[in-house]
Amino acid sequence: MYLFFSSVLSALMVAFIVGMIKGSLKTLRIYGRGKSAVGLCIVLAAYLFVQISQPAQEYESPYATLKETTKTYEDGKEAFDAGQYDLADELLSQVPSSDPNYYDAKEMINQIQDIYLNNHLQNARAKLQQKDFDGAREELNHALEIDKYSKQAQELIVQLEEQENLARKHSIQMGIAQALERAKEKLSSDNFAGARADAQRAAKLNPQSEEVKQLENEIDVKEKNYKKRKSEQEMKRYKTESKTYSYVYLMQNMDSLKGKKVKLTGRLTSIGNTHSEMFALMNLMGEEGKLTSNLVQIEYPMEYQFEKNDTVIVWGELQGKRIYKEGSEEVPVIKGKYLEKGL
Numbered sequence: 001m002y003l004f005f006s007s008v009l010s011a012l013m014v015a016f017i018v019g020m021i022k023g024s025l026k027t028l029r030i031y032g033r034g035k036s037a038v039g040l041c042i043v044l045a046a047y048l049f050v051q052i053s054q055p056a057q058e059y060e061s062p063y064a065t066l067k068e069t070t071k072t073y074e075d076g077k078e079a080f081d082a083g084q085y086d087l088a089d090e091l092l093s094q095v096p097s098s099d100p101n102y103y104d105a106k107e108m109i110n111q112i113q114d115i116y117l118n119n120h121l122q123n124a125r126a127k128l129q130q131k132d133f134d135g136a137r138e139e140l141n142h143a144l145e146i147d148k149y150s151k152q153a154q155e156l157i158v159q160l161e162e163q164e165n166l167a168r169k170h171s172i173q174m175g176i177a178q179a180l181e182r183a184k185e186k187l188s189s190d191n192f193a194g195a196r197a198d199a200q201r202a203a204k205l206n207p208q209s210e211e212v213k214q215l216e217n218e219i220d221v222k223e224k225n226y227k228k229r230k231s232e233q234e235m236k237r238y239k240t241e242s243k244t245y246s247y248v249y250l251m252q253n254m255d256s257l258k259g260k261k262v263k264l265t266g267r268l269t270s271i272g273n274t275h276s277e278m279f280a281l282m283n284l285m286g287e288e289g290k291l292t293s294n295l296v297q298i299e300y301p302m303e304y305q306f307e308k309n310d311t312v313i314v315w316g317e318l319q320g321k322r323i324y325k326e327g328s329e330e331v332p333v334i335k336g337k338y339l340e341k342g343l
Contacts, residue, residue: 066099073101077108085112117146117153124156133164176202176209183215192223235338239263242315247284247294250318250332257318264298264334265313265342267291268306278302281324281331282312297324300336311342 076091089112095105124139137160143153183198196219202212242261250257266282273279279299286292298314306312316336323330 069095069099070101073099073105076105080108080112085115088112113146117143117150120146121150121152121156124153124160128156128160128163131163131167133160133167136160172205175205176212179205180211180215183219187215187219187222190222190226192219192226195219238337239315247292247296247332251321254318254321254332258320260318261315262318262334263313263315264296265311266296268308268310268312269295271306271308273302276302278304280306282314285311295324296332296334297322298334298336298339300339304336304339306339306341313340313342315339 072091073095076088076095079085079088079091089109092105092109092112095102099105120139120143124136124143127133127136127139136156140153140157140160143150147153179198179202183195183202186192186194186198196216199212199216199219202209203216206212238261242263244263245253245257250262264282264284266284268280268282271278271280277299278301279297282296282298284292284294284296286294298312298316299319300314300316314334314336315338316334319333319335321330322333
């Protein structure tokens with residue numbers, strides 16, 4: 001109906017404009033106006049005709065729009081009643097403020113948000129009970145996205161942080177206990193390196209732990225005693241394996257005795273040193289402890305401190321023969337390992 005009246009009105013307007021143009025042309029002829037005025041009138045008439053002849057825009061009834069939004073609201077409400085909250089939220093959010101159901105739609109949207117919020121809070125509580133701290137934090141983040149001022153969410157965050165701290169402390173304590181237990185087991189079998197490594201792991205977890213410090217001290221003491229004991233055992237074994245030979249026998253059997261462990265006693269006649277060891281000439285003691293003129297050269301660690309004319313017992317390895325100074329005869333050379341000051 002609207003299009004019909006619009007078409008009739010357009011036709012009447014065209015007829016009116018044509019009449020006006022004809023009258024204008026007659027007037028222009030009477031007064032002798034030029035052809036340019038006639039052309040101008042024709043252009044004006046054409047322009048008006050084009051404007052009037054354009055199709056009228058389709059009329060959109062407000063009643064049709066209201067009907068559509070009402071349908072959207074009803075579909076959203078139906079989804080809400082059925083518990084399909086995602087669909088309900090999507091549909092109800094499309095209801096415009098001009099719709100009579102707008103405030104009801106907003107109320108249902110708020111209820112949906114409350115339902116989502118409560119679901120996230122319940123899930124967070126359940127995950128806290130299960131010690132699933134990452135899962136609980138994720139649920140609480142979702143809850144705060146819905147309502148950043150949620151008191152319940154904030155209280156649960158405090159609980160989460162407290163439980164995380166307790167769990168972290170418990171984990172540290174368990175880690176220390178396990179590391180100390182392993183360290184003690186290794187210490188009992190004289191595995192000092194392994195025991196110290198486990199003690200250091202425990203110390204990293206809690207540098208202030210007195211129990212860890214005590215164990216580290218215990219490891220140091222036991223390792224020191226162990227090394228001392230092993231050293232004493234080694235020295236005893238070495239001395240037992242060392243044999244005493246006469247000077248003549250040494251000189252005659254030097255090739256076969258080279259590298260053998262020997263025990264010699266004598267008096268130091270001269271002492272010298274290099275950057276890494278000491279060396280000395282020593283007159284050997286003969287039978288019944290009498291000093292002889294037989295010389296041997298000994299080399300020994302710098303930890304031993306002797307003076308000239310000291311009587312010394314040497315346990316060491318025969319190295320061979322050597323001329324100790326120009327023009328002298330060859331003398332046996334002993335690499336001393338253990339030395340003691342004699343009487």
